[in-house]
Amino acid sequence: MSLLTPVQQGWAQGTAPPSSSHRMDLAQHATGIELATADYAVVGAVMVIALAALAFGYVLIREVLAAGQGTAKMQDIAKAVQEGASAYLNRQFRTLAIFAVVVFLLLFALPAESTGEAVGRSIFFLFGAAFSAVIGYLGMWLSTRANVRVAAAAREKEAGREKAMRVAFRTGGVVGMITVGLGLFGAALVVMVYAGGAPRVLEGFGFGAALLAMFMRVGGGIFTKAADVGADLVGKVEQNIPEDDPRNAATIADNVGDNVGDCAGMAADLFESYAVTLVASLILGTAAFGLQGLLFPLIVPAIGVVTAVIGVYITKARAGESALTAINRSFFISAAISAVLCAGAALLYLPSSFSGLTGVSDEIRATGGNPAVIALVAVIIGIVLAAVILKLTGYFTATEHRPVRDVGKSSLTGAATVILSGMSVGFESAVYTALVVGAAVFGAFLLSGSLAVALFAIALAGCGLLTTVGVIVAMDTFGPVSDNAQGIAEMSGDVEGEGAQILTELDAVGNTTKAITKGIAIATAVLAATALFGSYRDAINQALASAGGALAEMEFIVFAPNVLVGVAIGAAVVFFFSGLAINAVSRAAGAVVYEVRRQFKDMPGIMDGSQRPEYGKVVDICTRDSLRELATPGLLAVLAPVAVGFGLGVGPLAGYLAGAIATGTLMAIFLANSGGAWDNSKKLVEDGHHGGKGSEAHAATVIGDTVGDPFKDTAGPAINPLLKVMNLVSVLIAPAVVTFGVGATDSPAIRFSIAGVAVVVIVAAVVVSKRRSTAIADAPANDEEGKIATA
Template structure:
């Protein structure tokens, strides 16, 4: 192994150190008054209680799935024996990343509100660096787990694992292929945990948010985060469990999935060029990610803003840190690829730049469609003059239009990445796919800081809630509102990055699926005999299943559009995206109905709430959201696991390939639409709350609140969960390849 690999574990430890450093810095700040501390404790206790309950449910699911993997590995002998352990560690680290991020956020909100009494920059600094804890924990834990598994499997595969020793003895290049496809199971564990966290957290936060808005703002006419609103604590709890813990687990699996899929394709693309070259192709994405951590830390220290800064100036302050990190990774990735002597390193670097620039482009377009500083969001705000219906129509239309340029950007990035890496040869499929995978790494290479800009938003939102409930001055609320509005835009941008990288990663995982199918076939003697006969009759270059090329495997598996199983699979994949969104949207609706009824009951039965003389039952609202989320998250989350397995058993490998293609194409566009429409509705409401079109309490404001209520599950539940769905279906398909090969009906 190249000695430069030491950068990977060292940079992961460095990320965790700075996460700890920023956490300690934040904890030294004052939480403010006793009332501010009391409110923060309510939110913190509610968030931790929810997370404990969620982890109990997820733990049971992991036990069942792990037992299934163990049966496949040790009883049926159709699975790598290390898969169950990799699956568990992936889920554990994903959950741990979300836990650390949420714990930091719940301590940071009151401190941000207190700092905002001094200045806008002080509030931004605490909120942003607290968000940076999430960013650095995600990349630090991700690379740490990857590096540990990679080191361990170097000694396990082919030595302690007798099932692979014979394969590796005949072809040494197979060792890295087996190692990298095994580590993809770690990605499945992360994706499974992330989906439960995103769906459950999204249902919790939006049920509380909708209940607080509809009854509090619209019916009772009281301000957002008013302490008289029984759902306001649940709303603030939801920001943490959904937008921090859920988002952290989400982007953890995106980050790891991109790195692991690129490593798997590197093992395949460079298999015939010597073990050293193959190894360098595998570790290249890990080293690029390691350097990205260092540059992210540098960028975090560069974020600051002046008092009275406008939204565009605040965006510029955050962009400064992101841009410095992005320019740095562009330079250093070239040097890394050259040092590793990657074949066609200039072309591979061009592929990575295509991904990096594509990610920046998606971010800019998202900013345009969701920021109140630009025309689309202001047009939605203006549509409030004619009532809620036109607000809904305008927001849906804006969201649909906003998908066009991101699709073109991702499409261009895919083509350029393929062409650059393959030396403009469409026949060089393995290298072209490696280029697409490393383009996803380019998008996420500086996730440490891009996630910090995303995670800071919920902290700013909670800070505003604490300021409102604590009765801090108007100037403080103006500052926290400015930070919150910026957070809505950066959150939408972060979702754009996540779904864009998901589209690229899903294509890379599709190629990894073909490689895993080859390994699965090799485990069953009669399947090997069938392939050998077919290969001989059709004059394949290699009749050895391990050495068969991707085009040869595609021919053998009948992976073409004239195969009805591929088309049916594509329809199922597209349907899965809509089914998933429908289930999660309805789940939010049902949970929100319970919340609305509870808030109305408290206003009706608890005397003196609206006059400030009585205290609402905050805990009851937190309990309703918790139970609703736990109950409603199971079906959509389990479907993401069940659909690929069922499709594989019924329609075989070709059906699964169609499923993955349909899922990624439909899911990508649907996710962009929902995230941008939701972000635009939210910021249109905040634009009115700044004093435009009558300001707070006006008829325009009530119409905007209705639009924001529809947009909440769009942008915070269904939309962001789709990128996990896309990758989880791919990961499940890869891990269950042995099951598909052994038991498919077609």
Template sequence: MNSNLVYLVPLMGLVGLLYTLWKFSWVSKQDAGTDRMREIAQYIAEGAMAFLRAEWRILTYFGIIVAALLGFMGSRSEESHWSIAVAFILGAFFSALAGYIGMRAATKANVRTAQAARTSLSKALQVSFTGGAVMGMGVAGLAVLGLGGLFIVLIKFFAPDALATAKEVTRAIEVLTGFSLGAESIALFARVGGGIYTKAADVGADLVGKVEAGIPEDDPRNPATIADNVGDNVGDVAGMGADLFGSYVATVLATIVLGHEVTDSNGAALNDTFNGYAPILLPMLIAGVGILFSIIGTFFVRISDSAGISTSVVQRALNLGNWGSIVLTAIASYLLCIFILPEGNMYLRSFEFTRGDVFGAIVVGLVVGTLMSIITEFYTAMGKRPVMSIVRQSGTGHATNVIGGLAVGMESTFLPILVLAAGIWGSYELAGLYGVAIAAAGMMATTAMQLAIDAFGPIADNAGGIAEMSELPKDVREKTDTLDAVGNTTAATGKGFAIASAALTALALFAAYVGVINANGLEMDGINIYKADVLASLFVGGMIPFIFSSLAIRAVGEAAMAMVEEVRRQFREIPGIMEGKGRPEYDKCVAISTEASIKKMMLPGAIAIISPIIIGFLLGPEALGGFLAGATVSGVLMGMFQNNAGGAWDNAKKSFEKGVDINGQKYFKGSDPHKASVTGDTVGDPFKDTSGPSMNILIKLMSIVSLVIAPTLAGIYAGENNSGAEAANTKQERSIATKTPVATSGTAVMYK
């Protein structure tokens, strides 16, 4: 293998981290505003850190137990190694670190965005987006550095002189799956725990503060408002950072696993200049150049100081940065395919393709990602037909608002699924299963930019809360609300992008799972749903996203009930609180959200990890394949439905804050239709920020767990099959010796 080229991968990750440090330093130097603003920002930062410490304490015990089990399984398998436990711990640590970097950047940028909004919308966008860029580049940089660096170490250790088709490389890649398992495990708990935290506080603050007491959002008299702002960081920033870190790693890993199976026409290693490693190196290098061009894309996100306060102006600036990074990455991917992949035909499980076909699959992935973002923006953006339909239905009450939001969410699955299906079909026709995987890698290449755009929204939301609690002029809140409205749309498009990439990645991981099963002596060409155990597992898998969502939404509801009671108690018992003279007990609400999220994140997370293990060992590898198929289809649909419904409800509510026309009459904040929209937004909160975005982690995590246990499953069931075959042969020999007829699969009877 050309060692110089592979070292470029972690080097590009380091470039991303250096950019992160540079921009973090720039954000820290910006003006943090008045003493009151600094005080509120400090409350938010301390609350966020308190949650992370409590979460990490629990997840440390989980990590130790899982690492010990993985080490035990790896030491007993010829296809794995005890060091898979070390890879798992590294993946978990990097995932937690990615979330921490994002949270630190956000809690620095929020108050500075509020202060910048006192100057201009341009300056506020610059500060909030730079805070998001710190998170985006940090997450991508850690992922590429961790995965690329660990790949080099494992290859040097297990297969220093081997060709890419050698058994030693298979072992190295199996150990590498532990890194992805660690990343996805932490991501799931961070996303679910953070989602429960933020939505419990948000729902409690909205129901009592805005609906019952009639006070503005983020009013300092509301005891839940600090917890609500803390939740924006631990859920929408730290949770999201760990989420996309895991997605990024899983996508590249799936392509590496399938790239390892790519051969020439004789089944031998490719005749390239990298000892047959070209299909393995390609996804890592695409991820690396994606970081570089995402950094370039950040310089396109600018608006002039003279620009009006308009969501369209901000959205256009973000789109320019996003599309710029996508186009540049596509050009670089073409050059990488020409430079790295060999001329002539390549093969994966008898499917023939060329390097031109591989580039075509990458383009398909980029197109699918772009279309998913456009479609999601249409269904969730203010002023568009879906959101306006919810606005109009708010005019007739709370129930019709909820009905309208559910209808929009269900409708919103139609076009994305068609685009996704076309992408799967197109990428497969071009380059087989490797094409599907590399399409997902192409889609995720600009994750750093996607995450920067996604993360700036919660920062702007926090900035608005700080402005409200600090009693800054109304024009400051108007600017932060403009950024927040765009942030709601970009958050929804980011979730649509993530669920689409998750579907492609889960399909690639399933293909990798089948390959590992077959490589370990058990032939499995596909899933036969005519088998009772496979069909039963298909339905069980389809049920998992529903029960997972139920647990997550119920956790939000129960925690929100406790929050509502606490806020009501403080309004009732603290003298002068409504007059602004009494001091709310913010810490009590922060404690309720923290305790509820830590307790209630464990069961959904355990289901995601344990269910594929139970199905696999109880019913076998093929039944587990059926389980994964059912969970993937159901999870993708549930994720799209919940993300888009929640995003549309949220922006329907924000439409009233700017004023909307219903049947010739103008309605604003505080009107009855606005109160109905608050109810819809409250219903949609756990949809879009807890259970919905967890779907993409859920389906990938179950696929990765299956990939990790695949060698053990294959060994167990291959042994049973061999024993069964030997028993059948012995029975047949005994029957022949005694001239006893033996029935065959037909109606004939065989004698000696």
């Protein structure tokens, strides 16, 4: 039984003509592209710029580490955070290394144009995974050393605010430079080695980056929010002590979590966004613009390196100006410079007609249009999209705007109204953001009547957005570094008065910048995933050409019942993935609650300061549970497309991707912005509004923030790499799905066996996960059992 409809089978066998106006023939043109000396010079220049970004990152590292580290007590706390974060990531990488080796071997079994491409795809899968790990680890390593330096800078009598902000932002600048440097270098290296065969090899590079980032994002998110929720529930709510009070055994784990989740996890996430968008651009560029389409997507992010350096260096708060205003100004200036330089690059490098392009099909040449103008407008659409999302997300999550103030005001009537108002903010912001992203995608799509060129324009919009990634990563890392700095200050008691107020301000700004970067990250996911539809479709066409002797056009009609089933499953997987992530936080947080309660009960000297809490036990609980919980959402992301593709076919798998992208966009923004609004409404009350700290309003906002923690820092951000992983898995398996579903090679037994194994593994993982209780009511019956359960 074939997976294709009778009409599609006819196309595959050459008995029905495909629609020539939409055909994409990447195999015919891309593999025949060869680089001339001048082209190698362009790629070499891009690699030099990438290495320059890494060198600039090193300069910033030296600058950050040169700052003072404060008192001995502050340094002791920072050292404990450093040790906990390093121990967690080392254990996580040992766990993920096994998974990476398995995937590396499986990639060899998938179809490829040649043995060389198959080997290159597997090797560069490891490169992508390794780069993602390096960026994540570096983000953690530096942030755990910068946090104490930011706290120390805030203590300085003169220019303390300016220096603290500079150290925090330039710490993020380091991670930003490493992200763009390694991403650009990896893509340019593949093009240098494989030329026209680079797009297929780059699938492995992007998959490696996305897969590891997803695991780091989920694992780090579970760790950080388990500690944060556990600390808040026992410390703030039950014991009525401050957030980072050293008497709370979960405080060190909470600070460790900020680094392994928001620094390591988010840095890896933004790197994979960078890598996968480049992958989509290079794959589609060769089909649409030929040789120039292979190289221009490298030139655009190379320009972004220059503007990132400018953006990092000009970030400075003026007297009486908020830190968020200064950061936003730097972003807009760097974005404007990027737009001007990219426009110049498009007009200088690309011809004014398709006849001037090298290696494109006659069909695309006949469509007409101006390649330089198409590329220019597409890139600017991406840059404008980043700017609009920055303003939109800032409006819904910053303390100075009405949405957060309304959530804060709702605390006067209790926790329930805080929850309801925060959810309302999340739902509303998701709609506006989805419309903005949709407008950008559709605007880029309208730039050409050729589907191949239109999809490339969407990918170029993603490249335009990438020009701001250096500053975006700096904004993101700024958040957890500032949060940690405030935690160290409060735990040590060595930062008071104006210094403490400076850190409180920077922490609130950091909550907003983190929300902004999550919004921009999901926008890149949508652009990349939409563009990768073209890669998925092309992979099917190539496999059909091999199986049936004619390159066929696959049209997946959305009202076909089998496709609608795929759409429903794709949407359901996003909900299921989010539920798994939030339940994982609930389970781990429950274990933290038991342990912190036990310590307060069994060690009465903690409250008067005569006994030191056992911080290490909570760190161990968070580490153990977060790594244990990684398997189920990871297996779901990788195997669900396999089950749908081999079980239902290529059409339903396309529907699956569409459903996941649409639902994932709304879900990710809802989770991120509602969580950000709850967090900053708490900051608003703690600043003295509606009764201030210790009031009933404060207790209500703490509950809201606790609910929002796994929303904004675990489930929401993890949807971004989830979408890319599922898209790339679909692209990689598409040829095999067609091979076992067409004509003489149709093999239902093989197809259904593969789908069955995938379903069995997912079900088994879910069953094992569900055996772990999520209810705090299932607490151990007595203290002795509690000690055993948390040991």
